[in-house]
Amino acid sequence: EEKKSLSFVEQMVKDDLAEGKNGGRMQTRFPPEPNGYLHIGHAKAIAIDFGLAKKYGGECNLRFDDTNPVKEDTEFIENIEQDIKWLGYDWAHVYYASDYFQELWDFAVWLIKQDRAYVDEQSAEVIAQQKGTTTSPGTNSPYRDRPVEESLKLFEFMNSGKCEPGKMVLRAKIDMAHPNMLFRDPLIYRVLNIPHVKTGDKWNAYPMYDFTHGQCDFLEGVTHSWCTLEFVEHRPLYDLFVGWMKEWLGTLENPQKLGYLENMGDKFADFEGPRQTEFNKLNLNYILLSKRNLRTLVSEGLVNGWDDPRMPTICGFRRRGYSPEGIKNFMEKIGYTKIDALNDMALFESALRDDLNTRALRVSAVLDPVKVVITNYPEGQQEMLTAINNPENEADGTHEVEFSREIWIERDDFMEVAEKKFMRLAPGKEVRLKNAYIIKCDEEHPCDKDADGKVTTIYCTYDPETRSGLPGANRKIKGKTLHWVSCHNAVKAEVRLYERLWKMENPRDELKRLEEEEGIKGADALRQMMNPDNLHILTDCYIEPFAAKLPALSYLQFQRIGYFNVDPDSTPEKPVFNKTVGLKDTWKK
Ligand code: ATP
Ligand code: MG
Ligand code: MG
Numbered sequence: 001e002e003k004k005s006l007s008f009v010e011q012m013v014k015d016d017l018a019e020g021k022n023g024g025r026m027q028t029r030f031p032p033e034p035n036g037y038l039h040i041g042h043a044k045a046i047a048i049d050f051g052l053a054k055k056y057g058g059e060c061n062l063r064f065d066d067t068n069p070v071k072e073d074t075e076f077i078e079n080i081e082q083d084i085k086w087l088g089y090d091w092a093h094v095y096y097a098s099d100y101f102q103e104l105w106d107f108a109v110w111l112i113k114q115d116r117a118y119v120d121e122q123s124a125e126v127i128a129q130q131k132g133t134t135t136s137p138g139t140n141s142p143y144r145d146r147p148v149e150e151s152l153k154l155f156e157f158m159n160s161g162k163c164e165p166g167k168m169v170l171r172a173k174i175d176m177a178h179p180n181m182l183f184r185d186p187l188i189y190r191v192l193n194i195p196h197v198k199t200g201d202k203w204n205a206y207p208m209y210d211f212t213h214g215q216c217d218f219l220e221g222v223t224h225s226w227c228t229l230e231f232v233e234h235r236p237l238y239d240l241f242v243g244w245m246k247e248w249l250g251t252l253e254n255p256q257k258l259g260y261l262e263n264m265g266d267k268f269a270d271f272e273g274p275r276q277t278e279f280n281k282l283n284l285n286y287i288l289l290s291k292r293n294l295r296t297l298v299s300e301g302l303v304n305g306w307d308d309p310r311m312p313t314i315c316g317f318r319r320r321g322y323s324p325e326g327i328k329n330f331m332e333k334i335g336y337t338k339i340d341a342l343n344d345m346a347l348f349e350s351a352l353r354d355d356l357n358t359r360a361l362r363v364s365a366v367l368d369p370v371k372v373v374i375t376n377y378p379e380g381q382q383e384m385l386t387a388i389n390n391p392e393n394e395a396d397g398t399h400e401v402e403f404s405r406e407i408w409i410e411r412d413d414f415m416e417v418a419e420k421k422f423m424r425l426a427p428g429k430e431v432r433l434k435n436a437y438i439i440k441c442d443e444e445h446p447c448d449k450d451a452d453g454k455v456t457t458i459y460c461t462y463d464p465e466t467r468s469g470l471p472g473a474n475r476k477i478k479g480k481t482l483h484w485v486s487c488h489n490a491v492k493a494e495v496r497l498y499e500r501l502w503k504m505e506n507p508r509d510e511l512k513r514l515e516e517e518e519g520i521k522g523a524d525a526l527r528q529m530m531n532p533d534n535l536h537i538l539t540d541c542y543i544e545p546f547a548a549k550l551p552a553l554s555y556l557q558f559q560r561i562g563y564f565n566v567d568p569d570s571t572p573e574k575p576v577f578n579k580t581v582g583l584k585d586t587w588k589k
Contacts (some may be wrong), residue, residue, distance in 0.1 A: 007336040009048055009226060009279060013056050022223045023270030026058030029222050030084070030091075031213070033065045034076040036291030037306040038083045038314045040327070044282040047331040048226055050089035061220060062091040066098050067212050069196035069203075079306070083314040087324045095260065097216050098198045103258050104207045104215055105159075108170060108189060110248050112151045117188065118144055119154040120171050127169070130176070131184050137177035138184045144173065158191050159205040165191045170205070174240070182237050186210060214238040217274035218245050219259025221267075225274045228281040229340060238276050246273060279336040286345045286500055287312045288507040293526065300523040302530065303501075309567075309578045310501045310534060320498070321555060321565025321580030326355035342506065349581045353563070356580065360557040361389045361396065363547035364434065364483045365577070367495055367538055367561065369408035371487060372425075374439060376461045377405040382488055385468060387435045387546075399546045403436050406487035408542045413482050414458055416447060423480045425458065431479035434559060438466040438477060483559045490542035494576045496567070497536040502529050541577075548575040557583075 006014065017024060030049040032038065038046075053060035062084065064077060084091070111117040120127065120143045132138030155170055157163050170189035178184055188211035195201045207215075217225045231238075249255035256262050264271060282289070289312060297303045297311070306313050309320035317327070330351035334343050364387075382404040390396040409425070418426030425431050425439075427446040432438050439460040448457040465472030504510045507529055514525040547556060552568040562583050567576040 007048075008338070009224075009277060009336050010052055010055075012277065013052055013058075013224060016223070017056060022272055023267040025221075025223060025264065025267045025270070026053065026056050027221055027223045027264075028053045028058060028060045028226065029063045029095075029217065029220060030060060031063045031065045031097075031216075032080050033068070033291075034073055034080065035068070035070060036076060036295055037079050039289050039291070039294060040284065040287070040312045040314065040317060041282040041289045043087060043314060043327050044331050044334075044336075045226065045228070046084060046087055046089060047328055048279070048336065050084070050087075050091070051328075052224075054089070058223075059092040060089070061093045061095055061222075063095045063097065063216060063220070065213070066096050066196070066198065067206060067209065069192060069194040069206060079315065083318075086318060087314065087327065093260070093263075095216075095220060096198055097212055098196060100212075100216055100219050100259055101199055101203055101207070103219055104212065105203075105205075107215065107245060107248055108207070108211075109152065109155065110251070111172065111244065112148060112155060112170075115148055115173065116244065117151070117170055117172050118146055119151045119158065119168050120144075120185075121154075121168050124166060124169075127187075131181065132176070134179075134181065140176050141171070141185070144176075144185070155189070155205070158189065159203060161193060161201070161204045163191050163193075163204070165193055167191065172211075172241075180233060180236055182210070182234060183240075186237065210234055210237050211241060214242045214274060214276065215245055216259075217276075218242055219261060221261055221264045221271060222274040223272075225276045227276060227278055229278045229338070230281075231276065232278050235276050235278070242273050278338070280338065280340050282331075282334075283340065283342045283508070284312070284345055284348065285342055285505045286502060286507070288502060288511065288526075290508075293511070296523050296526055300526070302523070302526060309496070310498055318553065319565070319567065320578055321356075321553075321563060322352055323355050323359065323555065325359075326352035329355055346585050350585065352581055353583075356555055356557070356563045358392050359390070360555045360563055361547075361550070362387070362391070362557050362559055363544055364401065364485050365493065365495070365541060365543040365547065365558040365561065365564070366408040366410055366483065366485055366490075367541045367558075368411045369540065369542050370411040370414060370455055370458060372407050372409050372439070372458045372460055372484070374405050374407070374460050374462050375442075379405055381405065382486065385435050401435055401544055401546070402486040402489050403433075404486045404488040407433070407484045408487055408490060409458075409482055409484045411455070414441075414447070414455065416455065423478060424482060425460070425479070429479055430477045432466075432477065432481040433484050434481050435468050436484070437462040437464070437468075438473075438475065439463070483561075485542050485544050487542075489545050491545055491548035491575060493541045493543040493548065494574060495538045495541045495564070495579065496576065497538065497579045499534045499536070500531050501534050503531050504529065543575060543577075548572070555580075 028049045050060045120141050130139040169187045171185045174183045176184050189205045193204045307315035307319050330348045384400040386398050387401045413424040415426050428443040430440045439462045442459040447455045514520040552566050554566045556564045563580040564577045569576045
């Protein structure tokens with residue numbers, strides 16, 4: 001078998017380790033902003049941040065990017081942690097970007113003293129106007145050459161709580177004519193005057209993303225900092241600030257005391273600093289990501305919470321019945337590249353099916369039931385038959401299913417007037433009942449119907465010689481094998497079927513179009529894009545008792561129907577199941 005080549009990210013790790021870079025140490029981080037739940041896009045980042053650290057003996061830390069002093073949301077923090085663990089990963093430490101506010105402040109003060117940063121008192125609009133364009137240089141701020149002492153004082157004032165937000169910002173002094181627009185004296189601190197969950201009202205001036213991320217990477221000893229492609233043009237600035245920080249460290253008596261640098265012990269001497277590498281974001285057809293949109297779906301009640309099985313969140317997919325292994329298989333299949341792509345939902349589902357096939361317990365459930373009476377089977381008698389739990393894994397064993405005179409089958413497995421190609425139950429025709437007998441539908445009196453002509457009962461006889469396991473079971477028939485459950489012990493169940501959430505294949509583009517071209521925004525746009533027919537709740541299904549007793553989140557295959565999962569709403573009296581995915585690809589027409 002041909003060996004699959006490594007992704008460029010993994011190859012880079014291998015090469016770096018082989019060259020002994022950073023003293024042979026490898027460290028990553030996963031940096032979510034605690035302002036929502038993780039979605040399937042995050043799983044792609046998690047799979048390398050945690051996955052490669054695990055594979056190459058490195059360390060991955062969870063770093064909450066809490067530079068925005070938004071209101072407390074321990075709910076988000078706890079759920080992010082839970083989702084990462086569910087995916088099968090663990091972190092060495094949990095850090096917060098706010099852990100480094102003091103270091104970032106001290107670093108900024110040093111930059112001011114070095115005349116590499118200044119306080120600008122112009123408005124955001126004026127600063128924006130002075131930026132210039134990609135083809136023309138910008139204009140220097142009149143405050144650019146103010147005395148260092150003045151900037152130092154004003155920077156203190158920015159943090160005093162007395163400075164009005166927007167009145168002043170701290171800017172790095174780089175080059176207002178630089179071809180990379182981000183180098184035209186970028187803002188590095190702004191005033192917010194909002195207390196922070198972790199640091200209280202200690203800070204009123206907060207660092208900007210570009211001045212934070214690389215610095216946090218540095219202060220933790222991160223060697224490989226992976227992010228998505230939109231940060232490509234930020235990388236030179238990332239490198240510049242990391243370089244400046246190294247310089248600053250060189251001036252300190254005990255630089256290893258900063259941040260968490262001490263954790264790397266004597267490898268500190270070999271630490272070359274973090275390196276940013278970008279990979280392509282996960283984009284999936286039929287799916288809308290981005291926390292902003294997902295938050296709207298939840299807050300507007302367009303779905304039932306973050307873990308609604310229609311949500312592309314990790315917790316939504318978990319509840320839907322996606323497995324961590326299936327998700328990881330998919331990430332491996334699509335790989336990591338330098339080109340943005342739109343991945344196919346059908347490929348995701350096929351990766352899932354491959355995994356669910358190995359772990360799902362095969363059970364019988366009838367979603368649209370109609371009763372069959374087996375007229376030659378003794379009344380009041382039941383017998384127990386054996387069903388294999390999973391033909392893919394013998395170790396999963398077997399369970400018993402009950403057979404009796406009355407059973408439920410699917411309504412569409414019977415036709416009173418059958419077409420020629422109909423291989424299921426019809427007058428005079430034989431079918432096999434899975435794990436049980438061959439039955440034959442009466443020719444004389446095949447069924448009863450109600451006043452509307454709807455079939456209420458089907459009449460059949462069974463062939464006692466064809467019981468599964470007996471030699472007679474090998475008798476060849478034209479009809480198919482049907483699934484069924486015994487009326488005597490079947491449990492009534494609710495089954496939730498999910499259709500596409502969006503009407504279009506590329507909801508991201510449509511949202512953009514609605515917002516930009518039609519001025520329809522936020523919840524209104526989402527409402528308009530939604531497939532109104534995205535959920536079917538079936539409340540009159542019947543399931544065998546074995547399946548009704550399984551704990552929430554069990555992986556099942558309803559034979560002949562699809563993969564299903566036990567919903568946490570289930571009670572022993574009323575089990576509830578979510579359809580995960582069908583047995584066949586239904587995305588392509
Ligand atoms: P969103 O834009 O959906 O809100 P985000 O990037 O703002 O996502 P963060 O919490 O900042 O969310 O992301 C944490 C990490 O997950 C980042 O390293 C980010 O690059 C990565 N990430 C987010 N979305 C995707 C995606 N679609 N594919 C791959 N990685 C992603
Ligand atoms: Mg973000
Ligand atoms: Mg974002």
